[in-house]
Amino acid sequence: MTKRSYRRRLGQHFLKSRYFAKKIVDFADVSDEVVLEIGAGKGVLTQFIASAARKVFAVEMDGKLAEILGEKAFPNVSVINKNFLDLSLSEYGQLVVVGNIPYSITSEILKKLIKERRLIKRAVLTIQKEYGQRIFARPGSREYGATTLFITYCFNGEKGFTIPPRFFSPPPKVSSVVISLKKRKPLIRLNDEEDFFEFVKGIFRYRRKSIKNCIVHYFKNPPRGLNSRLLQRRPAELTLEDFYQLYRKFKEF
Known part of the structure; x- marks a missing residue:
């Protein structure tokens, strides 16, 4: 399976709106930060991150897209042609993670962020709206579940804003939501x-x-x-x- 077909299977939808790209970066507040971007694609979001951040590690597993991104004149951007799930975040120091992430591996990405949270200041992610409802669900609601508890355990979550499907290519069937997860001291003390x-x-x-x-x-x-x-x-x-x-x-x- 090629990386491109693998990406389609993952449900990757590229943000094509400069307006929403800038809005994400403003919400993420990356001024003078070291940022790791998940799924940089052709760099629509990357260019706005680079204009504000001190350093950007743009992770893109598609070789052709990584090559296109590398040819753009972003002096503070390093392109990493790998799958984010395979990266060791310890190589990059304290990070702000930003990404328009594939819907179908949202859980895997969140698990990695939880596991390596000591290296992360905060994460600003564009995810499927329904998944966002699970993260911010209240006890007793239909959406409330294990995901809610895992995030609550170690992050303060904040809802940002919704992005309609038409601002992505290809457009997803549902809206997306931008969220912020800020690391905090765990609410309970666990040995395992x-x-x-x-x-x-x-x-x-x-x-x-x-x-x-x-x-x-x-x-x-x-x-x-x-x-x-x-x-x-x-x-x-x-x-x-x-x-x-x-x-x-x-x-x-």
């Missing part, structure tokens, strides 16, 4: 983040069941000392702190 995240995902596989019924898939009998109020609720009704209480009881069991 990956284990906790897997626990949360496991519970949400049975989101229509009560917590009491969910946990029988892990143990035949619930651990003692569980809050009876929590046991009667459904996964989407629990906060991050609630899940942490459950997780600690399971670790003690």
